[in-house]
Amino acid sequence: MLHLSLTAIILRFVLGGAAVAAASLISKRAGGAIGGIFAAFPAVFLAALLTIRFDHAGDQLIARSIDLSEGALIGMGINVACAIAVGWLCTSKGWKKGLSLSVLGWLITSVFISYLIFSV
Numbered sequence: 001m002l003h004l005s006l007t008a009i010i011l012r013f014v015l016g017g018a019a020v021a022a023a024s025l026i027s028k029r030a031g032g033a034i035g036g037i038f039a040a041f042p043a044v045f046l047a048a049l050l051t052i053r054f055d056h057a058g059d060q061l062i063a064r065s066i067d068l069s070e071g072a073l074i075g076m077g078i079n080v081a082c083a084i085a086v087g088w089l090c091t092s093k094g095w096k097k098g099l100s101l102s103v104l105g106w107l108i109t110s111v112f113i114s115y116l117i118f119s120v
Contacts, residue, residue: 011047011051015046022041046090048068052068075110085101089102
């Protein structure tokens, strides 16, 4: 069964929110391209990695950390593909349709890869 401590949830919330706020401020001051780089900061991964210690220990902590890191690599790869798709589709289809198609592509790809990983 899934178990997360309240401390872990609060820390993830604070770190994720702080990363979004920081990326927004940086984007406003330095421009969208620089803000986009900071928006890609893996706050959720970092928060999950930091807080995994509250819920696991010993060999289980190591195993969960490795699983989390492997999943993050796959997820970050999908995010790169989505960002490329947004850039291409928004210029060719308009921002609303391009963004919608890109997010739909991200969702389909993520579900498909998750299915492949977890069905083995």
